[in-house]
Amino acid sequence: MTVGEVMSKDPVSIREDDYMTHARQVIRDNFLRVLPVVDEGNRVLGVLSDQDVLNIRSSKSNVTVRGYIRETPLITPDMDLLRAARELLDAKQHHAPVVSSSLDRSIVGILSDVDLLRHIQPTKRSPASxxxxxxxxxxxxxxxxxxxxxxxxxxxxxxxxxxxxxxxxxxxxxxxxxxxxxxxxxxxxxxxxxxxxxxxxxxxxxxxxxxxxxxxxxxxxxxxxxxxxxxxxxxxxxxxxxxxxxxxxxxxxxxxxxxxxxx
Known part of the structure; x- marks a missing residue:
């Protein structure tokens, strides 16, 4: 099974020039842990962590998203679910944007650990308890x-x-x-x-x-x-x-x- 078969489409995202206070509101309104950051061409630049965003104390600030962008794994719709799971775990992220391809980083969806747990089963070598x-x-x-x-x-x-x-x-x-x-x-x-x-x-x-x-x-x-x-x-x-x-x-x-x- 591939990422494209289980990912969520039409993900919420934010631009790199948006203010962090706006990003905080988006995260609160949508109960997000990770917020994809895209450029004007809708290409993924990275993600914002809710930990970074919710730590902002001021109700008004001219600080932009750009300085808080974190790297995110390259996950594409044709990637195998097991490989995508490993990428997510290694990045210590619960959600990751899905891009069109390795050459075209246009955002097409978002993958979560919940999506993966719905479709990946324990193996014979998995812990027993x-x-x-x-x-x-x-x-x-x-x-x-x-x-x-x-x-x-x-x-x-x-x-x-x-x-x-x-x-x-x-x-x-x-x-x-x-x-x-x-x-x-x-x-x-x-x-x-x-x-x-x-x-x-x-x-x-x-x-x-x-x-x-x-x-x-x-x-x-x-x-x-x-x-x-x-x-x-x-x-x-x-x-x-x-x-x-x-x-x-x-x-x-x-x-x-x-x-x-x-x-």
Whole structure:
């Protein structure tokens, strides 16, 4: 199967001379992690990371996109999905623009790790369980943590979501960048994020999503992928006896699927 068969067409993009404040609004409005940057001929120059864009604090700025462009892998519609998956993983990107050809960099679509996980299956050499690929050291939040602190941590660590646990370490839910943006609190530098309410800033419990979707440590890679796709989430928590013991994101699972493919 090729990239052209699974990619999304008509991707949102931005010009290199646009202001970063405009790019921030585009990313917020469309809940994007990566925003392709094109020239006047609609040719891909690179991408903007949401981490770079959302870190901008000012509501008004004449800083343009040009100075923040990141390199992106060359992915074309005729590329095999396994090769495209390796390119995405090596670039540490969750989305990448698809260009017409190696000679014509006109943007024709965008490929995501979700597109790949829908069509790539684990191999016989893939790890047998989620426990083998999960990250055991998990950063968590408490329901009474301030949203402003969690938002800053997300951008600093480049996390899209952080599990929420009680002070007894019981899993409760998850707070994601999209949760914060949808709730209207991600207006950096304004009262919406740091505004006072009931003696303190807004709390995580006001915006977190529940339940915390999870699998057991012995669950297969396929089971974990199924949960991620079914619930449209970026990562799956791993729980054992009501205790959070790990987390696996889409890249962890995609990497597991490439085991034994030679890529």
């Amino acid at each position: 989620v426990e083998e690929i999960m990250t055991a050291k998990v950063e968590t939040a408490y329901p009474d943590d301030s949203i402003s602190r969690i938002w800053d941590n997300m951008l600093h660590w480049d996390y899209t979501g952080i599990p929420v646990v009680s002070h007894k370490k019981e899993p409760m839910g998850i707070v994601t960048r999209i949760d914060i943006i949808k709730a209207g609190y991600a207006r950096i530098g304004t009262a919406n994020m740091h505004g006072r309410s009931s003696g303190g800033s807004m709390r995580v419990e006001k915006v977190m999503s529940t339940p915390l979707y999870s699998v057991a440590p012995e669950s297969s890679i396929s089971e974990a992928i199924g949960e991620i796709l079914r619930n449209d989430i970026g990562r799956i928590s791993v729980t054992d006896g009501g205790r959070l013991v790990g987390i696996a994101d889409r890249h962890d699972l995609l990497r597991a699927c490439l085991e034994g493919t030679g890529l």
